[in-house]
Amino acid sequence: MTVKSWLLADTPHSRTQARLGQAYIGLTTLLSNPLAVVGLVIIGTLVLVAAFAPLIATHDPYQQNLALRLKPPSAEFWLGTDALGRDIFSRIVYGSRLTLTIVCLVAVIVGPVGLAIGVIAGYAGGITDRVLMRITDIFMAFPRLILALAFAAALGAGIENAVIAIAITAWPPYARLARAETLTRKGSDFIAAIRLQGASPLRVLFGHITPLCVSSVVVRLTLDMAGIILIAAGLGFLGLGARPPSPEWGAMVAGGRDYLIDQWWVATMPGIAIFVVSLGFNLLGDGLRDVLDPKMR
Amino acid sequence: MSLGAGTVGAGKTARPSMKLLRGIATQLGTLCLTILGLLFVTFFIGRVVPIDPVLAIAGDRATPELIEKIRAELGLDLPLYQQFWNYLVKIVHGDLGNSVLTAKPIIQDIATYFPATIELAVAGTLIGVLAGVPLGVISAARQGRWIDHVVRVVALAGYSVPVFWLGLVGLLVFYVKLDWVSGPGRIDAVYEYIVEPRTGFMLIDCILAGDWEAVKNALSHFVLPALILGYYSMAYIARMTRSFMLEQLNQEYIVTARVKGVSERAIIWRHAFGNIRVPLITVIALSFAHLLEGTVLTETVFAWPGIGLYITHSLFGADLNAVLGGTIVVGVSFVILNLLSDALYTLLDPRARAT
Numbered sequence: 001m002t003v004k005s006w007l008l009a010d011t012p013h014s015r016t017q018a019r020l021g022q023a024y025i026g027l028t029t030l031l032s033n034p035l036a037v038v039g040l041v042i043i044g045t046l047v048l049v050a051a052f053a054p055l056i057a058t059h060d061p062y063q064q065n066l067a068l069r070l071k072p073p074s075a076e077f078w079l080g081t082d083a084l085g086r087d088i089f090s091r092i093v094y095g096s097r098l099t100l101t102i103v104c105l106v107a108v109i110v111g112p113v114g115l116a117i118g119v120i121a122g123y124a125g126g127i128t129d130r131v132l133m134r135i136t137d138i139f140m141a142f143p144r145l146i147l148a149l150a151f152a153a154a155l156g157a158g159i160e161n162a163v164i165a166i167a168i169t170a171w172p173p174y175a176r177l178a179r180a181e182t183l184t185r186k187g188s189d190f191i192a193a194i195r196l197q198g199a200s201p202l203r204v205l206f207g208h209i210t211p212l213c214v215s216s217v218v219v220r221l222t223l224d225m226a227g228i229i230l231i232a233a234g235l236g237f238l239g240l241g242a243r244p245p246s247p248e249w250g251a252m253v254a255g256g257r258d259y260l261i262d263q264w265w266v267a268t269m270p271g272i273a274i275f276v277v278s279l280g281f282n283l284l285g286d287g288l289r290d291v292l293d294p295k296m297r
Numbered sequence: 298m299s300l301g302a303g304t305v306g307a308g309k310t311a312r313p314s315m316k317l318l319r320g321i322a323t324q325l326g327t328l329c330l331t332i333l334g335l336l337f338v339t340f341f342i343g344r345v346v347p348i349d350p351v352l353a354i355a356g357d358r359a360t361p362e363l364i365e366k367i368r369a370e371l372g373l374d375l376p377l378y379q380q381f382w383n384y385l386v387k388i389v390h391g392d393l394g395n396s397v398l399t400a401k402p403i404i405q406d407i408a409t410y411f412p413a414t415i416e417l418a419v420a421g422t423l424i425g426v427l428a429g430v431p432l433g434v435i436s437a438a439r440q441g442r443w444i445d446h447v448v449r450v451v452a453l454a455g456y457s458v459p460v461f462w463l464g465l466v467g468l469l470v471f472y473v474k475l476d477w478v479s480g481p482g483r484i485d486a487v488y489e490y491i492v493e494p495r496t497g498f499m500l501i502d503c504i505l506a507g508d509w510e511a512v513k514n515a516l517s518h519f520v521l522p523a524l525i526l527g528y529y530s531m532a533y534i535a536r537m538t539r540s541f542m543l544e545q546l547n548q549e550y551i552v553t554a555r556v557k558g559v560s561e562r563a564i565i566w567r568h569a570f571g572n573i574r575v576p577l578i579t580v581i582a583l584s585f586a587h588l589l590e591g592t593v594l595t596e597t598v599f600a601w602p603g604i605g606l607y608i609t610h611s612l613f614g615a616d617l618n619a620v621l622g623g624t625i626v627v628g629v630s631f632v633i634l635n636l637l638s639d640a641l642y643t644l645l646d647p648r649a650r651a652t
């Protein structure tokens with residue numbers, strides 16, 4: 001029996017087999033979508049670049065050399081140098097770490113918070129549900145960028161504050177999603193069975209319902225990543241993101257504004273990096289949604 | 298503002314008009330709650346700032362008595378809920394405080410800056426609708442063909458490109474290299490004080506003044522930022538139109554129409570498109586709301602004297618009151634548009650009204 005036929009068996013013999021089979025089908029569907037593959041490759045490259053930044057960078061990203069400032073792209077400086085004579089390519093390479101950090105931190109805050117609020121609201125029902133969902137709706141109707149801007153302005157510049165500002169405005173859709181998922185699972189027989197066995201509400205909630213909501217939250221997070229990157233870059237561009245001399249991409253674009261006319265590469269190169277990475281997340285997210293949304297099949 | 302949550306009697310004989318009234322009352326209640334929430338958040342932001350407002354006024358060599366006095370004058374010695382109440386009362390009266398940079402009341406500043414933003418957002422939305430709706434429909438009608446792929450990629454790119462970068466590249470190409478458009482700003486300085494500001498909308502003012510040179514100049518400044526915002530609006534509208542249309546085209550009544558021999562053109566434009574007009578209106582309203590917010594970065598790049606530029610300038614001037622004032626105005630417009638699109642949907646779609 002080949003691995004493939006084992007994976008695609010109509011009558012799986014164990015839970016693991018069934019799960020792996022599902023994952024295999026999902027993966028092949030995803031890989032048959034060329035745009036999703038492009039997205040996957042971009043994100044994979046981003047992760048690798050971030051992980052091996054010291055090996056890939058050709059120069060020290062912080063090393064200033066005023067004798068070599070604003071040099072055009074060349075064999076020595078692949079993407080040119082900025083106003084302080086720093087190598088732009090190396091700074092973009094190191095900047096990938098910041099981008100990934102921001103995205104991951106926001107995801108780590110927003111996912112669990114949204115999940116917890118949504119699951120509790122959906123399971124408890126009644127007044128708890130109404131209050132929690134009203135709060136969620138209020139936050140959902142807020143303008144994200146402006147509010148993140150105001151928060152970042154109040155908290156001061158810095159990557160942690162940018163993360164907090166984005167997270168505060170990004171959690172509501174996850175709460176909505178988790179609540180909807182909880183409502184569909186709440187009435188199912190296996191939950192009733194667990195409750196009859198005497199499981200406490202907390203155990204039902206966090207041991208049995210929450211794990212089932214995780215996958216849709218993760219997909220939604222992938223879809224949101226591009227938006228998070230763009231807001232983070234926007235805050236960076238306005239000087240509210242990572243503090244200099246951090247090679248944050250948005251801040252790098254802002255740093256090149258004054259030299260746009262004669263040294264175009266300073267501002268444009270980091271912007272291309274932002275564009276490519278958020279395009280990657282969008283392509284991947286689109287593909288993932290097609291795979292996981294049964295309506296689209 | 299918080300008093301608007303009217304309570305229409307919950308009549309058990311739910312006649313359609315009563316239902317509608319109740320729906321409107323619920324929407325109004327939600328609106329007030331949301332705005333109250335927004336104000337609470339801005340109040341909270343104003344309180345968590347590390348800068349002590351008393352110290353800013355009194356200076357760090359003030360005597361403790363003076364500090365106490367100023368604290369009491371600013372109402373900072375009151376319990377938090379009372380401070381919030383005073384804050385609400387002030388805002389309802391249109392008092393957002395004074396700007397440090399312009400030394401004028403913030404509400405007055407915003408009144409001069411806001412029209413520029415609206416001008417851009419309206420133009421952007423118009424471009425978005427005119428380009429996005431046909432593209433979305435065509436893309437859905439030709440699902441899986443090359444035009445569909447092109448539209449999808451163009452739209453997805455619009456979701457991915459940082460607006461401030463696109464603005465800079467646009468300036469570099471069309472202003473610096475090709476010299477097709479004018480650079481940052483709303484109009485050349487030569488015309489700035491010639492045209493009398495009647496409406497606050499530069500283009501309209503120029504036309505009212507009958508100065509066609511000024512109109513041309515203003516347009517050449519206007520076109521690039523408007524096109525860039527239009528692109529974002531188009532990306533969103535095209536994507537939504539496409540998915541609405543696909544949903545309709547997969548339904549049985551379309552098959553029936555085809556079997557009856559209705560032309561493909563009529564099926565797409567009359568049958569399918571006719572059914573997505575209502576959700577499209579809500580999408581367009583949302584797109585406009587997003588552009589109002591999204592102009593912050595565009596205005597910074599183009600030195601466009603709108604509310605976004607006002608907010609960012611105040612930001613660097615450490616003028617938090619002005620930042621929050623701008624946030625409140627944009628936020629409230631955003632919230633109202635958001636809920637208005639919901640209300641429109643209920644009002645226009647008989648199916649949504651029935652439930």
